[in-house]
Amino acid sequence: MGLRILIVLAVLMGVTGINSVTVRPETASTDGSAHPNSVPEMAEETGKKEVAEVAEEDVMATGDLNPNHYPAQRAAKVVQHYLNTRYGSPYRLFGLQRVNSGNAEDVAESGRKYQLEISVEEIIGKTTQKCSAEVLFPRGERRHSAQVQAPCDELLKINTAAQEEDLYQQYKMNQILLSAQYLPDSHGHVEHDMRPLWHLGIVASSFIMLNESTEDTLFNMAQVANITQLATENDQIKFDSHVLLHELVSQEILHWKLQFTWSPAEGVKVLKMDQLPHCHDCEKPPNTN
Ligand SMILES: *[C@@H]1O[C@H](CO)[C@@H](O)[C@H](O)[C@H]1NC(C)=O
Numbered sequence: 043m044g045l046r047i048l049i050v051l052a053v054l055m056g057v058t059g060i061n062s063v064t065v066r067p068e069t070a071s072t073d074g075s076a077h078p079n080s081v082p083e084m085a086e087e088t089g090k091k092e093v094a095e096v097a098e099e100d101v102m103a104t105g106d107l108n109p110n111h112y113p114a115q116r117a118a119k120v121v122q123h124y125l126n127t128r129y130g131s132p133y134r135l136f137g138l139q140r141v142n143s144g145n146a147e148d149v150a151e152s153g154r155k156y157q158l159e160i161s162v163e164e165i166i167g168k169t170t171q172k173c174s175a176e177v178l179f180p181r182g183e184r185r186h187s188a189q190v191q192a193p194c195d196e197l198l199k200i201n202t203a204a205q206e207e208d209l210y211q212q213y214k215m216n217q218i219l220l221s222a223q224y225l226p227d228s229h230g231h232v233e234h235d236m237r238p239l240w241h242l243g244i245v246a247s248s249f250i251m252l253n254e255s256t257e258d259t260l261f262n263m264a265q266v267a268n269i270t271q272l273a274t275e276n277d278q279i280k281f282d283s284h285v286l287l288h289e290l291v292s293q294e295i296l297h298w299k300l301q302f303t304w305s306p307a308e309g310v311k312v313l314k315m316d317q318l319p320h321c322h323d324c325e326k327p328p329n330t331n
Pocket residue numbers: 185187253254315
């Protein structure tokens with residue numbers, strides 16, 4: 043439910059570019075400790091202020107961090123993407139629930155290291171675990187992705203193997219290759235049959251979000267704009283997809299094209315990821331003259 047609201051908001055903001063999205067009062071708390079799934083609402087209401095605060099904090103929060111502020115939230119969000127890339131599947135999807143505590147320190151030449159105590163949820167099976175995580179944002183000429191350690195083993199205990207195998211066989215036998223658009227639609231709705239496909243799109247997008255994340259970004263999945271199954275060449279099911287990602291710090295919606303494979307044995311593997319040019323112009327009403 044929280045996830046759905048989050049996605050709808052992200053999509054609304056992206057598609058319409060308006061800032062006056064209706065915020066359900068019950069999902070936004072006033073003490074700054076909003077449920078993490080309500081980050082977009084939080085960002086809507088306090089985004090500008092937080093970004094301004096962050097600009098001052100920027101150079102650079104060290105020592106103990108406020109768990110509700112951006113530096114800790116941004117580092118913790120990277121853990122969510124990391125877990126999805128490692129263990130995500132059509133039936134296993136991770137979400138950051140809360141940052142309980144955190145600190146950051148410079149590590150000599152190599153970068154900045156965040157040590158976090160976080161609560162992570164496996165969203166489909168609804169298991170939550172508190173785990174310790176370490177995120178190192180490397181420093182250097184060439185940008186490297188963050189390095190993450192997060193032993194959240196409790197979350198992997200729900201066995202999804204049988205469901206995955208069923209889905210795999212079903213996808214493999216498809217006479218007409220699958221194809222879907224707008225997961226979720228503008229009402230936040232995803233047809234039941236399309237949910238596994240949606241989850242696959244989210245997991246694949248986590249590879250982008252993990253790779254693109256820095257100390258200054260906070261990525262959320264907005265929408266799988268479309269996803270198409272490709273003819274199978276081997277025992278991997280292959281997809282092309284176009285996804286929209288919401289970067290909360292800049293408030294931008296980013297368009298990416300992705301090609302990836304999935305099988306129960308190999309999990310999700312990204313073959314290609316390409317960012318598409320900014321699309322502000324294509325969202326303007328067609329007749330402006
Ligand atoms: C991750 O990002 C880096 C630099 O931004 C890029 O060179 C690299 O190819 C990306 N990785 C993948 C798998 O696309």
